[in-house]
Amino acid sequence: xxxxxxxxxxxxxxxxxxxxxxxxxxxxxxxxxxxxxxxxxxxxxxxxxxxxxxxxxxxxxxxxxxxxxxxxxxxxxxxxxxxxxxxxxxxxxxxxxxxxxxxxxxxxxxxxxxxx
Amino acid sequence: xxxxxxxxxxxxxxxxxxxxxxxxxxxxxxxxxxxxxxxxxxxxxxxxxxxxxxxxxxxxxxxxxxxxxxxxxxxxxxxxxxxxxxxxxxxxxxxxxxxxxxxxxxxxxxxxxxxxxxxxx
Numbered sequence: 720x721x722x723x724x725x726x727x728x729x730x731x732x733x734x735x736x737x738x739x740x741x742x743x744x745x746x747x748x749x750x751x752x753x754x755x756x757x758x759x760x761x762x763x764x765x766x767x768x769x770x771x772x773x774x775x776x777x778x779x780x781x782x783x784x785x786x787x788x789x790x791x792x793x794x795x796x797x798x799x800x801x802x803x804x805x806x807x808x809x810x811x812x813x814x815x816x817x818x819x820x821x822x823x824x825x826x827x828x829x830x831x832x833x834x835x
Numbered sequence: 836x837x838x839x840x841x842x843x844x845x846x847x848x849x850x851x852x853x854x855x856x857x858x859x860x861x862x863x864x865x866x867x868x869x870x871x872x873x874x875x876x877x878x879x880x881x882x883x884x885x886x887x888x889x890x891x892x893x894x895x896x897x898x899x900x901x902x903x904x905x906x907x908x909x910x911x912x913x914x915x916x917x918x919x920x921x922x923x924x925x926x927x928x929x930x931x932x933x934x935x936x937x938x939x940x941x942x943x944x945x946x947x948x949x950x951x952x953x954x955x956x
Contacts, residue, residue: 741895741904748896764892771888798905805901817901820943824908827936831911834929 738800743767791832838898854913856883
């Protein structure tokens with residue numbers, strides 16, 4: 720049962736931003752070097768961390784208005800968005816094993832959420 | 836590009852550290868009050884979260900996002916096992932099925948990260 724109508728689109732947007740944060744962290748990680756100046760200039764890493772933090776904050780707020788089980792189920796789709804961003808922006812190959820693995824994980828997370 | 840086992844291992848370690856941090860945050864938040872906003876479990880939980888983020892970034896440096904990011908779903912496995920063991924939370928069969936599927940997904944994704952075997956004739 721949906722708690723409030725606005726929570727689902729907000730959760731979907733949160734998932735997309737979380738996956739985008741992971742993409743930025745990946746891109747930032749590839750440019751990572753262990754000196755302060757380079758770390759401060761690594762806007763991808765900084766933006767990725769900031770996006771993750773904001774998305775987590777939004778998730779905590781959504782918990783007040785929506786059932787955990789539904790948020791888990793929708794939240795599991797973040798791995799699908801992550802794979803899509805990896806294919807489009809990082810040109811990573813998405814083979815059948817990856818598709819099967821992501822599908823199993825998304826379903827597994829959704830079931831864990833539904834059982835909570 | 837195949838994802839090396841080392842990157843997967845660092846990512847898995849990150850999920851363990853995140854889950855322990857989560858448990859400590861839960862423990863610490865139970866005794867938070869206006870007069871005592873901080874406590875040891877809360878502080879250690881925050882530190883562990885930060886450390887797990889560093890491990891996650893280091894793992895991403897060495898492997899594919901489409902392999903490593905889904906493996907982060909393992910957090911749900913550790914969090915629920917910790918909750919069952921230390922917070923006496925119930926584990927209905929549906930939850931066990933979900934955990935089994937997450938582990939199966941991990942196996943599938945690990946298979947995808949191995950480079951194809953070249954046959955030299």
